[in-house]
Amino acid sequence: MAGVGSACLVVGLLTALYAAGASLYGGRSGRREWVTSGRRAIYCLAALMVAAFAILESAFLRSDLSYALVAEGSSTDTPGFYKVTAVWATQDGSLLLWSTLLALFSSAVLFLTRRSLREIAPYATAVLGCVAAFFLLLMVGWENPFDTLAVPPAEGAGLNPLLRHPAMMIHPPMLYTGYVGFSIPFAFAVGALITRHTGADWIRATRRFALVAWTFLSAGIMLGALWSYTELGWGGYWGWDPVENASLMPWLVGTAFLHSIMVQEKRGMLKVWNVSLICGTFALALLGTFLVRSGILESIHAFGASTIGVQFLVFIALVVLLSATLILWRLPDLRSRARLDSLLSREAFFLLNNLVLVALALVILWGTFFPLISEALTGKEASVGPPWFNRLTTPLALVLVLLAGIGPVLTWRRVTARSLVRVVRVPVLVTAVALASLLAFTDAASSVPSLAMFCFVAFVLSVVAQEFWRGASARRVMTGESWPRAVARLTGRNRRRYGGYLVHAGIAVLFLGVAGSSAFLDQRDVRLSPGDTVDVGDYQVTYRKATAKLGGDDAGTGAPVSLGAVLDVRKGGEHFTLRPSRNYYSSPDPSLGPISRFFEGEATSEVDVRWGLRRDLWLAVRPDLASLEGPIREADRRFSDSPGDVQALVIAALAERYRSNPPPAAFRAIVSPLVSWIWIGGAIALLGALVAAWPSPEARLRRVRSLYAARVGRELSRA
Amino acid sequence: MDPARKRKIRLGVALGVAVFLAAALIYTSFSASTEASKPSQIEPGRSYEVTGKVVKGSISRHGDELRFRIRDRDGTASVPVSYAGVVPDPFREGREVIVSGELKQGTFVAERDSLVTKCPSKFSKDEQRS
Numbered sequence: 001m002a003g004v005g006s007a008c009l010v011v012g013l014l015t016a017l018y019a020a021g022a023s024l025y026g027g028r029s030g031r032r033e034w035v036t037s038g039r040r041a042i043y044c045l046a047a048l049m050v051a052a053f054a055i056l057e058s059a060f061l062r063s064d065l066s067y068a069l070v071a072e073g074s075s076t077d078t079p080g081f082y083k084v085t086a087v088w089a090t091q092d093g094s095l096l097l098w099s100t101l102l103a104l105f106s107s108a109v110l111f112l113t114r115r116s117l118r119e120i121a122p123y124a125t126a127v128l129g130c131v132a133a134f135f136l137l138l139m140v141g142w143e144n145p146f147d148t149l150a151v152p153p154a155e156g157a158g159l160n161p162l163l164r165h166p167a168m169m170i171h172p173p174m175l176y177t178g179y180v181g182f183s184i185p186f187a188f189a190v191g192a193l194i195t196r197h198t199g200a201d202w203i204r205a206t207r208r209f210a211l212v213a214w215t216f217l218s219a220g221i222m223l224g225a226l227w228s229y230t231e232l233g234w235g236g237y238w239g240w241d242p243v244e245n246a247s248l249m250p251w252l253v254g255t256a257f258l259h260s261i262m263v264q265e266k267r268g269m270l271k272v273w274n275v276s277l278i279c280g281t282f283a284l285a286l287l288g289t290f291l292v293r294s295g296i297l298e299s300i301h302a303f304g305a306s307t308i309g310v311q312f313l314v315f316i317a318l319v320v321l322l323s324a325t326l327i328l329w330r331l332p333d334l335r336s337r338a339r340l341d342s343l344l345s346r347e348a349f350f351l352l353n354n355l356v357l358v359a360l361a362l363v364i365l366w367g368t369f370f371p372l373i374s375e376a377l378t379g380k381e382a383s384v385g386p387p388w389f390n391r392l393t394t395p396l397a398l399v400l401v402l403l404a405g406i407g408p409v410l411t412w413r414r415v416t417a418r419s420l421v422r423v424v425r426v427p428v429l430v431t432a433v434a435l436a437s438l439l440a441f442t443d444a445a446s447s448v449p450s451l452a453m454f455c456f457v458a459f460v461l462s463v464v465a466q467e468f469w470r471g472a473s474a475r476r477v478m479t480g481e482s483w484p485r486a487v488a489r490l491t492g493r494n495r496r497r498y499g500g501y502l503v504h505a506g507i508a509v510l511f512l513g514v515a516g517s518s519a520f521l522d523q524r525d526v527r528l529s530p531g532d533t534v535d536v537g538d539y540q541v542t543y544r545k546a547t548a549k550l551g552g553d554d555a556g557t558g559a560p561v562s563l564g565a566v567l568d569v570r571k572g573g574e575h576f577t578l579r580p581s582r583n584y585y586s587s588p589d590p591s592l593g594p595i596s597r598f599f600e601g602e603a604t605s606e607v608d609v610r611w612g613l614r615r616d617l618w619l620a621v622r623p624d625l626a627s628l629e630g631p632i633r634e635a636d637r638r639f640s641d642s643p644g645d646v647q648a649l650v651i652a653a654l655a656e657r658y659r660s661n662p663p664p665a666a667f668r669a670i671v672s673p674l675v676s677w678i679w680i681g682g683a684i685a686l687l688g689a690l691v692a693a694w695p696s697p698e699a700r701l702r703r704v705r706s707l708y709a710a711r712v713g714r715e716l717s718r719a
Numbered sequence: 720m721d722p723a724r725k726r727k728i729r730l731g732v733a734l735g736v737a738v739f740l741a742a743a744l745i746y747t748s749f750s751a752s753t754e755a756s757k758p759s760q761i762e763p764g765r766s767y768e769v770t771g772k773v774v775k776g777s778i779s780r781h782g783d784e785l786r787f788r789i790r791d792r793d794g795t796a797s798v799p800v801s802y803a804g805v806v807p808d809p810f811r812e813g814r815e816v817i818v819s820g821e822l823k824q825g826t827f828v829a830e831r832d833s834l835v836t837k838c839p840s841k842f843s844k845d846e847q848r849s
Contacts, residue, residue, distance in 0.1 A: 162809060232807070233805075233807065234805065234807060339722075339726075343729075359740065362744075363744060366744055366745075366748060367748065370748055370752060371755070374749075374752060380754050381754065381755045381770075382752040382753060382754040382755060383752060383753060383755055383768075384748050384751055384752045384753075385751075385753065387751065388747065388748060388751040388752070391747070391751075392744065392747065525804060525805055525832070527783065602811070622805075622806065624780065625780075626780045626781075666805070668805055
């Protein structure tokens, strides 16, 4: 089957090139049959990629170790769910996933626009074909996921234990869907530029794709943060790591794009800006994939180690250069007649929000690439840490949240002072009350940025609530509906607008969590023996006893050994138990002894969290195996030739020894206020994005009617 | 004021702000950056942020203290490290780490909780193979 998979890739590469060539020729010569053929080639490509992906997926499910990729990234003892997802934990597999998603997305958009955008679509098809061809070329030329081994190993290396977490397994496809999704508006923007159809048609056709891409990218980033919080054992959700920044940069520019296209749709302005933003988003999405895969940021020297780094860089450079040239070349066509009427208007604030988002992206880009910049300029390898990122992004984030509150209440063109006062009166009052009560009842004033953020969040939420209230009460006056029904109808009829409000509310809630958990965190790192107690915040944490589990950790990751702790927590009258543990995975390293390889391999923290709306109590344990080192060495010597079940008994005895006579263990305890609101806010924002992206029944009706009208027109002209 | 003049002023202000922000960005990044050094470069008397690979077979624990050696990424020069605090999960022999501290009597005494390990999604294939 591996041969079939490889063949799918080669045929897919040829199909993608044909699609690009045929639609380009069809577009230039005006021969529609070639355009149709190019479009159908993309459908074919999607079928080929799905087939290839299914073949690889089934190899992982069967643990067919003759596939090099399966032997590297999975094993027979990897749990079933993680076998499914181990495909995209590998580099080749994630390239295949990227191109499969790209082919599917391209097919969907080309199918939906097959009767519209006649001029732009052929060129967009060509762009999508070229992007797909690039990824297929990478696989065919350098990173074939279907490489086989002449001598399959007896057992695979298994999935990296750190990645054995539900959030981490859905996270990559979400991110990739987001990255890939932005290639659709990019392709149509390029098509619009080439054909000089620089109106808002290409935006209308691909806006929903951009929104869906944004939703997936947001979900991917949120899942990554959740994984960091619950799996990495350091207790944070964001560390300004290059791979995190890689996903945030296209998100920021993509968010700017989603806002500024509204200005072009309504006022015909910002055309240059919009095409630049979407080209930037796509380039950053490629850069994101590249950063994660190339390892360039550890060092410029590690660059050569990656097999596809150079190719990626060349492709990104090509995308940036060609887009920039195209935009400059079409500059005369992108002039808009409309001008900014007033600085106090919705479009002016959209522009401001865009500038802040792009500034954030640039700051992060600079910081992420600073090691390379510094090495190039000064010859010294230097880096900037999280404090630098925090210092620069905090003011920008504050402005952004404030703008998210002001923007929605402004009208297009010009806002009169009277109408402005009318719409911000209540929110400003709410904000003032919030500020007063924060100062009176909490110690929020100890962190000025957080205090400001709390106030801005109150402002945004009250603006959104007021908008819903005004809209719903207007409906009630006209229709006499009940409140919930009026709100539901209002949202259903104006999905884009009210979905957008929900997203703003969600982001505000998210920043509530960020402000609370970053400034008021209480963290303790302690060593405790059973019976010892430590105070963290208002909690009294007592280490009751040690635990040891074999062959079945609580999280179901397939860890052979799991050592942990039971802790009693008290706070006033409240009382509960937390059970953090640490999973040990056997190392494939042959130089280790048969017993010690179970203790010296990968190990991951399985933290336990008491989730709460006001605060989380987060606990991680790191058992000290020093006291076991002697017995493990001895067991290595004595049982090196024993059968597997005897060795299993020995490991069980060692684990039991740890459980019954536990040495002091290292604990990290964190009281993190409001951190849950990050996940809640993220969920609200995603819900809002879904509402905004969901096609409304009226729009569908309109589309059907216009298609019907077109057909009647055709029939009449024929008659 | 006529609109064209007004627009020019606006553009000027916007460009001025942009230049100011860019300058702030560049200045803060260079002043706040920490230089990454190789184990072979460090000398006593000042603090460093050292990047290197954990030498195989060098990790040992002594109560609260974790001892290991780190070597140059592309060399063999190495220095012993004494570290206390939280050890990140991906910390293993042969893996790249970053740690801050100062050289005292031949041993690199690390600041508490300063140990950072590479993020797992960057683990290259070769590393998994080894």
